[in-house]
Amino acid sequence: MRYLDTCDRCLTEDSKAIPPSVVVPTGPGAVLATYHCPRCRTTWVCGWGVQEDEAAA
Ligand SMILES: [Zn+2]
Numbered sequence: 001m002r003y004l005d006t007c008d009r010c011l012t013e014d015s016k017a018i019p020p021s022v023v024v025p026t027g028p029g030a031v032l033a034t035y036h037c038p039r040c041r042t043t044w045v046c047g048w049g050v051q052e053d054e055a056a057a
Contacts, residue, residue, distance in 0.1 A: 002048075007035070007039065008044070018035060
């Protein structure tokens with residue numbers, strides 16, 4: 001899974017990285033991923049460079 005991130009608000013050593021709920025392209029080679037923490041329900045966004053699926057390459 002691409003663009004996994006962890007919640008800054010309730011981050012612990014046991015926190016699992018979660019996948020984004022939405023990924024939108026923001027420019028050449030760049031995307032903006034939106035996350036919803038299942039634990040504290042905060043929402044955040046993170047910009048990424050595009051990560052290609054190896055299987056699809
Ligand atoms: Zn959280």
